[in-house]
Amino acid sequence: MGAQVPLWLDMEDATYVDRTLDLYRRLLLRAGPRVGICLQAYLHRTPMDLEEVLAAAGRIRLVKGAYRASAAHALQDRAAVDGAFLVLPERLAREPLTEPGLRHVLGTHDLGLLERLGLGPAGNSPPESGPLSVQMLYGIQEDAWDALVRRDIPFRVLISYGAHWYPWFMRRLAERTSNLRFVLGRK
Numbered sequence: 001m002g003a004q005v006p007l008w009l010d011m012e013d014a015t016y017v018d019r020t021l022d023l024y025r026r027l028l029l030r031a032g033p034r035v036g037i038c039l040q041a042y043l044h045r046t047p048m049d050l051e052e053v054l055a056a057a058g059r060i061r062l063v064k065g066a067y068r069a070s071a072a073h074a075l076q077d078r079a080a081v082d083g084a085f086l087v088l089p090e091r092l093a094r095e096p097l098t099e100p101g102l103r104h105v106l107g108t109h110d111l112g113l114l115e116r117l118g119l120g121p122a123g124n125s126p127p128e129s130g131p132l133s134v135q136m137l138y139g140i141q142e143d144a145w146d147a148l149v150r151r152d153i154p155f156r157v158l159i160s161y162g163a164h165w166y167p168w169f170m171r172r173l174a175e176r177t178s179n180l181r182f183v184l185g186r187k
């Protein structure tokens with residue numbers, strides 16, 4: 001793996017978390033924090049997983065979580081998930097990555113939450129992004145992208161490409177059928 005190429009491991013449903021974290025630990029030892037791991041705020045276990053990854057100097061992309069999960073594994077209430085998503089970034093911000101240019105990531109299209117975290121498009125003040133950056137998926141909340149860049153918020157858009165774009169797309173479609181516009185043609 002080229003040392004300069006960032007690589008993110010996505011997180012699938014709750015049954016995959018242990019093995020994905022095992023793989024991540026091995027990759028982290030070999031490649032350092034240019035390899036990052038997605039953690040899902042809705043899982044009860046995530047605060048502990050987050051501490052473990054931070055202790056190993058890993059890089060985290062925090063998302064709300066896309067898959068259906070039982071109450072045994074995950075918060076069921078939208079407000080509770082949003083609450084978890086508000087708290088965990090503060091922990092990430094206190095643990096910046098030491099490698100220049102690398103930041104932990106908030107993967108969300110929730111502009112309200114981003115505003116509350118000081119990383120939204122509406123703020124006039126200089127951003128307080130510090131060690132955090134923002135990522136969104138291609139085609140979602142596009143109207144906010146320019147404003148995020150104008151505020152100098154470190155921001156990336158993820159686009160699906162390559163041989164496995166189709167299963168990736170089907171998972172996004174399962175999250176929300178409005179994603180159908182990705183293939184049917186956009187506004």
Ligand SMILES: Cc1cc2nc3c(=O)[nH]c(=O)nc-3n(C[C@H](O)[C@H](O)[C@H](O)COP(=O)(O)OP(=O)(O)OC[C@H]3O[C@@H](n4cnc5c(N)ncnc54)[C@H](O)[C@@H]3O)c2cc1C
Nearest residue numbers: 010011038063064065066067107108109110135136137176
């Ligand atoms: C960069 C990135 C990587 C991700 N990787 C993973 C992963 O590895 N594992 C995983 O479980 N989940 C992943 N997700 C998905 C994530 O868990 C959420 O399911 C998804 O981002 C929707 O939650 P939200 O934070 O955008 O907030 P929400 O409250 O769901 O959405 C906020 C607003 O954004 C808009 N919006 C959000 N999602 C969509 C959509 N799909 N289509 C159209 N409009 C939308 C709507 O206007 C909505 O009101 C990823 C998300 C991003 C941005």
